[in-house]
Amino acid sequence: xxxxxxxxxxxxxxxxxxxxxxxxxxxxxxxxxxxxxxxxxxxxxxxxxxxxxxxxxxxxxxxxxxxxxxxxxxxxxxxxxxxxxxxxxxxxxxxxxxxxxxxxxxxxxxxxxxxxxxxxxxxxxxxxxxxxxxxxxxxxxxxxxxxxxxxxxxxxxxxxxxxxxxxxxxxxxxxxxxxxxxxxxxxxxxxxxxxxxxxxxxxxxxxxxxxxxxxxxxxxxxxxxxxxxxxxxxxxxxxxxxxxxxxxxxxxxxxxxxxxxxxxxxxxxxxxxxxxxxxxxxxxxxxxxxxxxxxxxxxxxxxxxxxxxxxxxxxxxxxxxxxxxxxxxxxxxxxxxxxxxxxxxxxxxxxxxxxxxxxxxxxxxxxxxxxxxxxxxxxxxxxxxxxxx
Amino acid sequence: xxxxxxxxxxxxxxxxxxxxxxxxxxxxxxxxxxxxxxxxxxxxxxxxxxxxxxxxxxxxxxxxxxxxxxxxxxxxxxxxxxxxxxxxxxxxxxxxxxxxxxxxxxxxxxxxxxxxxxxxxxxxxxxxxxxxxxxxxxxxxxxxxxxxxxxxxxxxxxxxxxxxxxxxxxxxxxxxxxxxxxxxxxxxxxxxxxxxxxxxxxxxxxxxxxxxxxxxxxxxxxxxxxxxxxxxxxxxxxxxxxxxxxxxxxxxxxxxxxxxxxxxxxxxxxxxxxxxxxxxxxxxxxxxxxxxxxxxxxxxxxxxxxxxxxxxxxxxxxxxxxxxxxxxxxxxxxxxxxxxxxxxxxxxxxxxxxxxxxxxxxxxxxxxxxxxxxxxxxxxxxxxxxxxx
Numbered sequence: 008x009x010x011x012x013x014x015x016x017x018x019x020x021x022x023x024x025x026x027x028x029x030x031x032x033x034x035x036x037x038x039x040x041x042x043x044x045x046x047x048x049x050x051x052x053x054x055x056x057x058x059x060x061x062x063x064x065x066x067x068x069x070x071x072x073x074x075x076x077x078x079x080x081x082x083x084x085x086x087x088x089x090x091x092x093x094x095x096x097x098x099x100x101x102x103x104x105x106x107x108x109x110x111x112x113x114x115x116x117x118x119x120x121x122x123x124x125x126x127x128x129x130x131x132x133x134x135x136x137x138x139x140x141x142x143x144x145x146x147x148x149x150x151x152x153x154x155x156x157x158x159x160x161x162x163x164x165x166x167x168x169x170x171x172x173x174x175x176x177x178x179x180x181x182x183x184x185x186x187x188x189x190x191x192x193x194x195x196x197x198x199x200x201x202x203x204x205x206x207x208x209x210x211x212x213x214x215x216x217x218x219x220x221x222x223x224x225x226x227x228x229x230x231x232x233x234x235x236x237x238x239x240x241x242x243x244x245x246x247x248x249x250x251x252x253x254x255x256x257x258x259x260x261x262x263x264x265x266x267x268x269x270x271x272x273x274x275x276x277x278x279x280x281x282x283x284x285x286x287x288x289x290x291x292x293x294x295x296x297x298x299x300x301x302x303x304x305x306x307x308x309x310x311x312x313x314x315x316x317x318x319x320x321x322x323x324x325x326x327x328x329x330x331x332x333x334x335x336x337x338x339x340x341x342x343x344x345x346x347x348x349x350x351x352x353x354x355x356x357x358x359x360x361x362x363x364x365x366x367x368x369x370x371x372x373x374x375x376x377x378x379x380x381x382x383x384x385x386x387x388x389x390x391x392x393x394x395x396x
Numbered sequence: 397x398x399x400x401x402x403x404x405x406x407x408x409x410x411x412x413x414x415x416x417x418x419x420x421x422x423x424x425x426x427x428x429x430x431x432x433x434x435x436x437x438x439x440x441x442x443x444x445x446x447x448x449x450x451x452x453x454x455x456x457x458x459x460x461x462x463x464x465x466x467x468x469x470x471x472x473x474x475x476x477x478x479x480x481x482x483x484x485x486x487x488x489x490x491x492x493x494x495x496x497x498x499x500x501x502x503x504x505x506x507x508x509x510x511x512x513x514x515x516x517x518x519x520x521x522x523x524x525x526x527x528x529x530x531x532x533x534x535x536x537x538x539x540x541x542x543x544x545x546x547x548x549x550x551x552x553x554x555x556x557x558x559x560x561x562x563x564x565x566x567x568x569x570x571x572x573x574x575x576x577x578x579x580x581x582x583x584x585x586x587x588x589x590x591x592x593x594x595x596x597x598x599x600x601x602x603x604x605x606x607x608x609x610x611x612x613x614x615x616x617x618x619x620x621x622x623x624x625x626x627x628x629x630x631x632x633x634x635x636x637x638x639x640x641x642x643x644x645x646x647x648x649x650x651x652x653x654x655x656x657x658x659x660x661x662x663x664x665x666x667x668x669x670x671x672x673x674x675x676x677x678x679x680x681x682x683x684x685x686x687x688x689x690x691x692x693x694x695x696x697x698x699x700x701x702x703x704x705x706x707x708x709x710x711x712x713x714x715x716x717x718x719x720x721x722x723x724x725x726x727x728x729x730x731x732x733x734x735x736x737x738x739x740x741x742x743x744x745x746x747x748x749x750x751x752x753x754x755x756x757x758x759x760x761x762x763x764x765x766x767x768x769x770x771x772x773x774x775x776x777x778x779x780x781x782x783x784x785x
Contacts, residue, residue, distance in 0.1 A: 008634035009573075009641045011412025016405070022654065023400025184398075214634075217618035218642050225610020232606055245397035245603075252398045252654060253607050265411065265641060 008214040009265030016259050018153055022182045030062050033179045037139050038097025042090055044071045044111045045102045053189050069094045077281050078110035080125055080161045087114035088124055101142040105149030108142050109157035112175040115140050128159055128170045137174040143181045146190055147251040148198030150258025152180035160282055167282035184247040192238055196346040197289030199234040202254040203227055204292040208271045209263035211311055212380045223262050224318045229253050234346055270379035273299050279365040286355045293343040294352050298394040300336045303381040352395045362392045397603040398654030405648050407542055411571045419451050422568045426528050427486025431479055433460045433500045435492045442578050458483045466670050467499035469514055469550045476503030477513055490531040494538030497531050498546035501564040504529050517548055517559045526563035532570045535579055536640040537587030539647030541569035549671055556671035573636040581627055585735040586678030588623040591643040592616055593681040597660045598652035600700055601769045612651050613707040618642050623735055659768035662688050668754040675744045682732040683741050687783040689725045692770040741784045751781045
């Protein structure tokens with residue numbers, strides 16, 4: 008069954024080795040003044056920075072570097088928007104992973120607004136305009152290169168929140184898997200865990216269809232198989248290319264077309280974890296996933312686990328339903344551990360004494376506004392966090 | 397492995413019951429002068445014509461009706477383009493199945509060209525402009541609502557050929573499954589066979605990836621299961637919705653992103669069949685599919701059949717590879733027969749005496765320009781056609 012939906016992803020993907028040869032043509036359509044955004048300098052180490060500068064020698068480039076993981080409204084978004092206004096920027100070129108892309112999206116929309124940018128990102132004010140965004144991706148993870156959303160942290164408010172606007176689909180995304188060869192084992196694992204979680208957030212919803220189920224299972228299977236290869240052989244083009252491609256699809260809504268929005272509860276919980284402790288998003292998600300699954304397991308949801316268990320892990324259905332589902336949940340926990348992600352939040356720096364405050368934050372700022380596949384109250388959130396510690 | 401590709405599908409899908417309530421808003425963005433195109437009047441029988449006229453009471457509507465199956469350059473495309481020029485049309489609204497949509501795409505591009513439209517459709521002249529196209533789909537089949545291609549027959553030249561241009565993606569497609577409740581068993585079966593064949597054309601290519609394979613298998617599985625339900629219970633919303641949704645994805649290239657273009661050989665062969673004998677496209681495809689499969693079966697291709705056999709039909713791998721593959725091919729033949737499509741081209745009006753002429757046509761006008769997964773020479777095409785008779 009496919010329920011009512013609307014869907015559009017206008018971004019053009021340029022995928023493969025040397026795909027960025029088309030970059031000058033694509034950027035040139037918008038003008039010559041480019042804001043080049045990037046993070047901590049890894050793009051210099053892999054030679055991508057020089058390559059981009061060489062390709063864009065006829066353009067006027069203003070740079071914003073040092074964009075942090077869990078990108079911050081202050082200073083990154085504020086500074087970027089200011090640069091765009093001062094230099095009358097035509098187009099933003101984001102080079103990096105999800106954090107750089109997300110920050111660039113926030114800049115794109117704040118650059119076209121004269122007031123306080125946070126009013127837009129916190130949805131007090133509706134944005135009607137944004138600068139065009141082009142990106143060169145260097146990390147397979149968030150799918151920001153193929154969706155219209157961004158997640159920005161406001162340290163002053165201890166807040167991390169998602170913002171989405173159809174103005175923010177990149178006009179073009181350049182995906183060259185070779186740029187991900189040098190991604191560390193930790194980031195490779197966490198990026199993949201992020202995309203697996205994106206798929207699971209959508210898989211746990213209704214109604215089901217043969218097609219949606221099959222697409223999502225194919226995505227998770229591909230991510231699980233290929234991350235193992237990439238961790239062992241970081242320059243395996245085949246594995247890196249499939250990881251990069253699947254991550255792009257995992258967050259743009261296509262997987263769940265015709266399903267009710269699941270409410271993405273694990274993301275609501277993880278956003279608090281990284282707002283409070285600045286942990287790596289994919290690690291936080293991987294750690295809480297099995298505990299969220301355990302919390303929502305019931306007669307209503309058990310069929311979802313059975314479908315996953317047979318399709319992903321090849322389990323024979325030789326146990327009662329709920330036992331079988333627990334075996335599937337164990338398999339997910341084991342998988343995330345096998346790719347190098349610890350099993351406990353305490354191991355990534357989360358402190359148990361913040362659980363109550365985080366639970367309040369999760370319920371008030373996030374879950375209270377969402378329609379969930381399986382509702383979670385404050386006690387349920389606390390149970391998940393405690394079990395994850 | 398995902399090979400280099402570019403991909404973009406900018407069309408916005410409005411899917412579900414009463415989706416067309418947004419039609420006036422969408423059309424209004426382009427202007428008030430609409431060319432309304434449709435076929436033989438089935439849209440009047442199901443009340444859709446009246447609904448559209450009511451929704452568009454503030455628009456100026458010019459009509460082109462009577463668009464035929466296997467739409468013809470003369471008169472339909474020529475007449476439509478002339479109407480657009482005479483009435484200074486802002487946007488085309490196509491209401492119908494693949495034939496109406498394809499014809500409307502050809503009109504959209506010919507309306508913006510002052511010379512002979514066939515020069516564009518036969519690619520002698522490059523089109524740089526087209527009218528925007530919006531459609532309301534009434535048949536799950538070709539996927540024209542979500543791609544940039546059209547197939548037009550030129551009776552005078554005994555030619556039927558595909559034309560594709562990124563200008564021809566519909567800006568919006570309205571997909572309400574209830575409009576397909578009244579589609580005949582024959583058209584339901586042939587439309588589904590068309591989409592299964594689109595998927596198979598892409599599945600038989602290289603390189604492979606877990607994700608692409610899984611997506612295509614999910615599509616075929618969904619089409620096979622849901623067409624059985626729709627044939628038995630024509631107003632089963634769940635089955636009709638999934639057929640409609642999957643058909644839209646099956647032809648827009650997403651399934652084969654990162655694979656080499658397979659060359660779509662079955663379509664090259666079928667286009668000659670319907671150019672010579674005006675047969676139903678999906679029926680022609682379904683009949684030749686097993687015989688094309690038998691022709692290309694080899695050590696190189698056998699893995700594709702094994703993958704399909706296990707995933708679609710649940711066959712245990714208890715036979716030698718080539719025997720197993722033949723069992724899979726038999727299963728496809730049986731499936732198409734089970735949904736009401738005959739096994740022989742002679743049963744749909746194709747005459748054996750035309751085989752030589754069709755083979756010449758297929759090789760000269762079509763296959764000689766294509767890079768095929770498994771090359772087919774004139775003798776191979778004749779073998780396929782003879783076996784299909």
